[in-house]
Structure formats: C-alpha cells, structure tokens
Amino acid sequence: MDYQLDLDWNDFLQRYWQKRPVIIKRAFKDFKDPLTPDELAGLAMETEVDSRLVSHEDGRWQVSHGPFESFDKLSENNWSLLVQAVDHWHEPSAALMRPFRQLPDWRIDDLMISFAVPGGGVGPHLDQYDVFIIQGQGRRHWRVGEKKALKQHCPHPDLLQVEPFDAIIDEEMEPGDVLYIPPGYPHEGYSLENALNYSVGFRAPSGRELVSGFADYVLAQELGSQRYGDPSLALRPDPAAVLPEEIDALRAMMMDLVQQPEQFNHWFGEFISQSRHELDIAPPEPPYQAGEIYDLLRQGDQLHRLGGLRVLKVGEECYVNGEQIVTQHKQAVAVLASAYAIGGAQFGEALDDPSFLALLTALINSGYWYFKN
Structure with missing residues (x-):
C-alpha cells in the first residue's frame, strides 16, 4: 500500500521537531492497517523477532518476552503485545516507514507495532529518541507531559516508568491520527478498545556509543600506533605532577584519530548502516549467476x-x-x-x-x- 502522510514538513520541522509534541489529526486519510492482530501475534511467536507482553492488574505489572507459544490464557483487559522491527519481517508494514523519508534515513530506526486490549499500555514513561505513533484500528487515549526532571522507577525489572505528570496533550486518537513525541517528554497511552499502534522510532546514538564504536574501529584497523613523546622534557619541582601541557598533548593524540575525515567517515558509515535488530535475510538457493x-x-x-x-x-x-x-x-x-x-x-x-x-x-x-x- 502507498501511504500518503498529510503533513507540511517544513512547518513541522520549524515548529515541532525536537521542540514540542503534537497530535496531527487524520494525518493518514482512510487509514488501512497493513496487518491484523493475529498476524502480529504470529510474528511474536518467531524466535528471531523481538517481542514482549506487558500486563497490569491492581497496580502490579508483569512483563514477559517472546517468542510466545500461545495467547489463549490472556484476559480481555489490561495487556499489550509489542513487537519490534516489524518492518524487517512484514513487507506491507514496512510501507508505513516510507512517508517519513522526508527525514534522514540514518536517523530512522525501526517500526514497532503494538496490539492492546482495553486498558492495555506500558504505563507512564519517557524515551530518549523521537517517535511518531500512528493510530491504527481502535481508539487509544494519550497523555503527554512537559519535558522536565521526573523521578523514574521500575515496577518490574524490565519496565521503567516515571512518576505522575500534568498533561499538555490529553486526547483520544482514532485511525489515521499521528502523535509526535520528541525525546524526554513523558507520555502514556491506554487503549479504549482493541487497538493497533505503529511507532516509527528514530536512532539517536549517545556519546558513549560513538566513542565505544570508534574505539573498536581503531583497534580493528590498528590505528593510533603513534606513541607519546616529549623531546623537550624539562626538570620539574614535583615529579608526581602531570603538567597541563602534557595533558593537552595526550588529548591531541586522541583527537587526531577522530579528526581524520576519511577514517572517521568510513567508520561512521559502517557503524550507522548496521541494523540494531535481526534482518529477515534469506539468500537465494541456488545463488544467481x-x-x-x-x-x-x-x-x-x-x-x-x-x-x-x-x-x-x-x-x-x-x-x-x-x-x-x-x-x-x-x-x-x-x-x-x-x-x-x-x-x-x-x-x-x-x-x-x-x-x-x-x-x-x-x-x-x-x-x-x-x-x-
């Protein structure tokens, strides 16, 4: 299916991107779900697919991870099935990613799809990346709060939530509506009826990830073999002291590795083109000539x-x-x-x-x- 997103991208980037959350009503006209809840459940039974089931009852949260063998014992309320990277495994769902190519490909991560029964959700939480949430079948109530420091807690070892917050968005979403949430804004959504949601997530590498990834590349390529030298070394009053100019020289050695454009670009190309999730790779048999x-x-x-x-x-x-x-x-x-x-x-x-x-x-x-x- 060819999904058409009714959005003024220039206006959106200027007013909302990484600035403010917003609901775009009827962003997809006559929206049709690319898959059924049963198809999503089938994906959650596959070993290679990353999935989880989140439920709550009387304030107690439970999280279980796929692959799942059966969903027969689930109740009619208060649970949600979430499947990551569905665009890797289901071609019609991957079409939902295309309208967001107005944004750079390297920033777009994957498509998570959730199916929830009435009351189903993962509780109030915040993400460290941008996300567009597309409402499919059914209705879901969303609350989004202001970006500020909130205490976080784990009602379950696999679930990180935030304390209650005042809402700046408090609305029901219907099929075709889109909710955009920048990083750091607390939000929670609960289904009002059986509902499908599609989350287009974005990749935002941390400084830690970049340094770690580049260090691995330096080691693999055997770069940085130059050793520290100090031909102008002079006597100093305190032999235990490391002088500021020595720290500067050591830092310059490290920065020199990063400031080699050809090497840095080659590393980043390898680093950022790797998928964070399994791909449905099926080499042709027999191979093509x-x-x-x-x-x-x-x-x-x-x-x-x-x-x-x-x-x-x-x-x-x-x-x-x-x-x-x-x-x-x-x-x-x-x-x-x-x-x-x-x-x-x-x-x-x-x-x-x-x-x-x-x-x-x-x-x-x-x-x-x-x-x-």
Missing part, C-alpha cells in the same frame, strides 16, 4: 530491498549493513541507497560493466536485494 541477473533486469524485472536494510551514503561512499560498497560506479550505487524498487535502466551503463554486475550479484546472493516471484 551474473548473467541471470542481467537478463532479468533487462527484461523489466525489478529488484526490491530487504525490509529494514540500512543503505546509507557518507560523502561519495555507500554502506550497506555495516559494509562499504566499493565500486567506481557511484551513481549506480546511489540508486541502491535512494530507491526501494529498482529497474535495470536506473543502473545506466554500470549494468554493462562486469565488475559492477559481479558486485550486484554478490549483494543479491547475500539476500540484501531480491526479485519478487
């Missing part, structure tokens, strides 16, 4: 990108699932990053280059792109 792929594309068949696959450009280089795509045909590779369905003509003359065709064959045989049957 290059000639077969050439013929299929020339005959009008289209290549389709695997759901959840991250294909990103950093400068002129392109990265897919943590690996750089090395080729001289930059424009042809840019098509892999920009389009979800690709015909042979979009590759231009690159398709007639055996080296590019071999690269494309390897990507397809890795399960990253595929031909629909």
Whole structure:
C-alpha cells in the first residue's frame, strides 16, 4: 500500500521537531492497517523477532518476552503485545516507514507495532529518541507531559516508568491520527478498545556509543600506533605532577584519530548502516549467476530491498549493513541507497560493466536485494 502522510514538513520541522509534541489529526486519510492482530501475534511467536507482553492488574505489572507459544490464557483487559522491527519481517508494514523519508534515513530506526486490549499500555514513561505513533484500528487515549526532571522507577525489572505528570496533550486518537513525541517528554497511552499502534522510532546514538564504536574501529584497523613523546622534557619541582601541557598533548593524540575525515567517515558509515535488530535475510538457493541477473533486469524485472536494510551514503561512499560498497560506479550505487524498487535502466551503463554486475550479484546472493516471484 502507498501511504500518503498529510503533513507540511517544513512547518513541522520549524515548529515541532525536537521542540514540542503534537497530535496531527487524520494525518493518514482512510487509514488501512497493513496487518491484523493475529498476524502480529504470529510474528511474536518467531524466535528471531523481538517481542514482549506487558500486563497490569491492581497496580502490579508483569512483563514477559517472546517468542510466545500461545495467547489463549490472556484476559480481555489490561495487556499489550509489542513487537519490534516489524518492518524487517512484514513487507506491507514496512510501507508505513516510507512517508517519513522526508527525514534522514540514518536517523530512522525501526517500526514497532503494538496490539492492546482495553486498558492495555506500558504505563507512564519517557524515551530518549523521537517517535511518531500512528493510530491504527481502535481508539487509544494519550497523555503527554512537559519535558522536565521526573523521578523514574521500575515496577518490574524490565519496565521503567516515571512518576505522575500534568498533561499538555490529553486526547483520544482514532485511525489515521499521528502523535509526535520528541525525546524526554513523558507520555502514556491506554487503549479504549482493541487497538493497533505503529511507532516509527528514530536512532539517536549517545556519546558513549560513538566513542565505544570508534574505539573498536581503531583497534580493528590498528590505528593510533603513534606513541607519546616529549623531546623537550624539562626538570620539574614535583615529579608526581602531570603538567597541563602534557595533558593537552595526550588529548591531541586522541583527537587526531577522530579528526581524520576519511577514517572517521568510513567508520561512521559502517557503524550507522548496521541494523540494531535481526534482518529477515534469506539468500537465494541456488545463488544467481551474473548473467541471470542481467537478463532479468533487462527484461523489466525489478529488484526490491530487504525490509529494514540500512543503505546509507557518507560523502561519495555507500554502506550497506555495516559494509562499504566499493565500486567506481557511484551513481549506480546511489540508486541502491535512494530507491526501494529498482529497474535495470536506473543502473545506466554500470549494468554493462562486469565488475559492477559481479558486485550486484554478490549483494543479491547475500539476500540484501531480491526479485519478487
């Protein structure tokens, strides 16, 4: 399905993005759910899929993690099933991500879908990332509070909530409505009837993640082998003292690693193009031969990108699932990053280059792109 989001993006970015939460009524006209609650439950039974069931009764919260074998013993109230990265596993649901490509691909993370019965929710909490919540079937009541310091507590080891808050948004959402919540704003939603919700989450790496990831890259690439030196060393009154200029020199050694654009860009491309969740990778059996792929594309068949696959450009280089795509045909590779369905003509003359065709064959045989049957 081709989902059309009725949103003035320039106005939204200026007034709301990372500034204020907002409900956009009827953002999707005549909204149709891409899957049923039964299909979502089926995904939660799969080992590779990240899912959890959250319930509460008389103030007591329970959390259990999938894969689940059955949902037969659940009550009719006060529980919610949440399934992460559904765009990786269910192609019609992945279409819900496309309208949000007005925002950078590298910032978009995944699609979480929840099904809740009346009273179902995960309690008041806050997130450290931006999220768009799309209301599917049913109605859900949402409250969003002001961004301020709130005490957090764990009513269950796997559940982090915040203390009660005053609402600046207090509304019911109906099919097609969209709620945008920036990082740090407390919120809670409870279903008024059986309801589906779709959460488009965004990636916001912390400084800790960046430093850790870059340090791993430095070690793997055997960078930073230069050692500290002090040819101008002079006597000092206190041998136990580390002088400010020595600290500055040590810091400069570390900063020099980060300030190498080629190395930093290459690391970031690998780092940010990796998915945080399992991909539904199914390499073709038997593998394609290059000639077969050439013929299929020339005959009008289209290549389709695997759901959840991250294909990103950093400068002129392109990265897919943590690996750089090395080729001289930059424009042809840019098509892999920009389009979800690709015909042979979009590759231009690159398709007639055996080296590019071999690269494309390897990507397809890795399960990253595929031909629909």
